[in-house]
Amino acid sequence: MSLVLSGQGEKTSPALRVARKYSAYLSYPLAVAGIAWLLLLPYSELFWRRTYFSENAMLPGQADPCFGNEHHLAAMDRMDAALSTSLREGSVGQQRAAAVAEVFSEFGLDTEVQTIVYDEVPGVGQHQGTNVHGILRAPRSDSVEALVIAAAWTTADNQTNINAVRVMAALAQFASEQVYWAKDIIFVVTDAGEIGMEQWLRAYHGHHTQSPLYVRSGIIQAALSLELPPAKTYQSMGLYVEGKVGQLPNLDMVNMVQHVSRIEQLPANLHGMVDESRRASVWRKYLHSAQLLLRHVRSQAFGSLVGVHAPFLRYRIDALTLSGIAKINDPVAQLAQQQRELFLTEPVITPMLTQRTVNSIGRSCERALRSLNNLLEHFHQSFFFYILPANRKYISIGGYIPAAGLMVGSLLLQAMHLWWMQGPPELRSSDPRTRIERINKYYLLLRRTIPNSMGIILRVHLLGLVLLALPMILPHAVLTNTTSTAYLFTVALASISMVLHITDTYWTEAARPMVEWRQLKALIELYVAATIACLSVMNFSLAAVLFAVAGLPLVLTRACEAGSRAQKAAGIILLLLASPVCTMTLGRNVALGLHPLDFTSSPFRMFLADFHHFSSLVYPLVCLIYWPVNILCMIIVLMP
């Protein structure tokens, strides 16, 4: 109660008085400080620390590798032979999977082929996919734990991933000769990318699906996904760690993979970005690291864009993707590129990697598998919350979470200030004689305005809920690319008409304010702050992005009480620029390298698909927080 009334000059605790005095001046500096903190993260001297191994049991790189003898390379040829005969027979999916299963069972693996059917978005775009897996049973254990080597038939940028399947065959041959495995090794190949892997994992974990798995093993402790696009040799590997809902694998696992790949002369760099040389200027280093962090934020906030490791992290399985990066003048890579441009589809069988490269990749995998095999417990020693600003450097949660605290603080302080400032100025006099009268007036104001404010907030959120639920309720709403854009524009029009309607209803009688804009804004800021605070602990990148697109405009929005029409128009235009349709289309088109104003494919479709398949948070956040807050900001701007 004292918090509610302290704006009215009542006696309150000293802390509240201080807050009241300074809250007006603090919220903008706090927002600036939060952003500045974020901008300081790429600067190496402040928050960076060297990575180290917490889990001593892994002993990375301690054993001599023995991958790479002629048996293992022959296994790759065997896989090629099986695949080429299966391809001659005509169809792709099933035959290809059957060929892989045949080769795997020759090496003594227990295999199974899983046929899956899935919708791209709810009710639309049915596809069929085939997963195949082979389980190498650990000789001395009882299928209690397992490690996974995964690959999709095509890489994230639509190149054939046959090299990964070949390397998997070689690894299977190699691993079946060893007796030291304490964990089963599962080799999975999917032809439906992340969704295929997600379906496989669902079946593996016994969730009810139409295509259950019968050949299984125990708990999966870690997974390694391979993406090896066609090339002769690779100059380095890219390392992708971000999960579908922003989860990250344990830092020990990332360290270990970087460590073993460096031993094998094929270093795995985060997002494929080679570190700047030591002698580069501070500014160059800063820019480089900022670029890496931006990629990291993008992948973490919107779900990993590379690799089939992303679904694993939802199942509490530490996973990452290793992706080969060809040299710029690599003949095989160039040929594949040309073929892709000419025929749109490339031949599935491509020339083999050089033996040296296969050895490096195979030995990296061998070392990684042995380290994971050494693990006695589930990964738990090292960080699960971190940011990687450079290879072998990390920023722990203690380094970056203050930025979120500052952002949330700026929202909260402003909300507090606005709450105290609501109503006419005479409510805030400190005259003790009018105390009772002031309090009565204040309560009258609250009683009259709060239902209206809440009504506006609820109505706008209802619109968001419609946006969220409509694609689920109408299962056969034909959400093709064009219609979903149309759907979006319809909702956008509806929201604009709602804005106009609300402003019409509530501000015609300007003399008797039925809604106090400060109160409205304070209420919105409260729940936006709560959302960002919760989110920052789970998925910091998404929280930062949400603050940038929804929180920051909200902090800056104010009613133009004495403002001109031009000011209002400018405010509306700025808010439209920050609206979901704009930011998402622009962001997506820039990310995918399309024309910035290409509206043919809707970004919503992508987020909706992620929500449908992986319970990704982006789509509900856009519908329930981002869009409504944007509309509410417009309403505030339009207030008289």
Added chain:
Amino acid sequence: MRLLRIAALVAACSAIVNATVTSLDTKGSFVEELIIKPLNDGKVLLHFEFTMHEAAAARNGSLHSYNLLPRQIGEIAWRYDLNELRLAFTQGSWRESWWGYAPTASHGVGAEILARIEGSAGASSHQWTGLANALSGVFCASLNFVGDENTDVPLMSFVSESGSNSSTLRRSYLPRENVCTENLTPWIKQLPCQSKSGIGMLLNPHRLYNMHFHSMAVSLDSATDPSGSGSRVLRYKQLLSVVLDPLAFGLRNSSWSLSELMDRRVGAACPVASRSVIQVAAPDVGLHIAPQPDSSNKVAGRLVHTFDMQKRNIDDIAFSFEPGTRSTYEITLPAIAAHRYVTGQGGSSGGVESIIVNRRAVPITVTYLDTLPWYLRVYSHTLVVNSESEGAPALVLRPSKSIFTPAIDRGRPSSMELELKLPPNSRTILRYDFDKGFLRYTEHPPDANRGFSIAPAVVSYRLTTTNSTDDQPLLCTINATQPQKSKECTVHLYTEQFLASLPTPDFSMPYNVVSISCTILALFFGRVFNLLTRDFVVLEK
């Protein structure tokens, strides 16, 4: 005079020895057998079986004298009123889809102890823990972890051949127990000839533990005297099954010999053995053995070569396989396959999914026994048994008999025994859910983040040796040749273990606090103690 005395002493001694030897012939018997079976994927199964028969010590007497039976075992049997005992240590899993039937019960990984103790369930409880403690001393194993909270009393799965109503069967499974040389050494010591002669000479730990499957077991029960007197005697069996990969020892898959495989040679038969044979269960074609076996006969469609070590010294047996024939071997897949997987993820709840496959065209009745520790709170109402056959819709299978024992916290595991009649050529899936309990922090094992190993479920079914030809476990087939052994064969099939990951507290945090505060205290104490005890004096020039 003195000489005479010595002579008399020697004579007396030799008389005693003679007497002992003669009594040995009449009172006990010892049989040593080794069965070698080349497996389809190039690996080799070696199954050692040592059997001793001995008259039991009198119940009321306290004088134990045994000829062949290890005295420690005889004493344990006498002290704890044992009717039957089975103890098995296993490592690795038996891969039935590649290797066919397991030689013995395909014990799951870990240690299983099963005993039938005279007396009612309540009365014999302390004897059960006493037995476990005694055996843990004998076999150097952590069997002392056996307690009421991991002991179940199965009623249907383990029916004894000579079952008496006055005794109670108890069973406990320690899934975390590993088997190693420390268990093998006392096991070898119990053999009459140890590893000094006979088949025991082959027991080379370096080779026995570089394996793909290893199961070491002892069993004690009563049987009719094999010498034909008709009286009941104790039968003590020591069993060791091991699957080795010749490739792992630098040998070729296509030709190797027993001595190369074990890095030891067989010597002469054990002198006290009444029978010592090496049998080779061979595929029909493509295998050459040198030297020639003493006899080769077909047992239930399978060729078995026998080497009798008492007729001649078998120094070594060489195996060579014709190239290309191995892939044409046909294995008879076991009638039943069973797998159990844990479902769900996360720390709050989960489930179990067991898949039992009937591969035969006849319905088979099986008993499914699943015992889960108390911290997995099973919801028996969620149990669903579905059976699907090819070309037929899935149907709900009702157990013809079922026994549920709910758990008591820290007192008793929950166990379920279901008798299921599996339709022909069908796949039956049992599903049920559990919640994960919250443990006290002292109840977590040292490697808490690994999760808790949960003992396998057991699927038991009977096969009669008369009804089909080669659809038999190896031992049942070989047993069938010997008239005194049973004609019926109960197969106990163990599923996989699983790991249940329970909510785990951050154990390192108290440790960090303790170590930091201790460090501070130590530094502070050192400084202050130093200051307090130092005597400050002014030095004079």
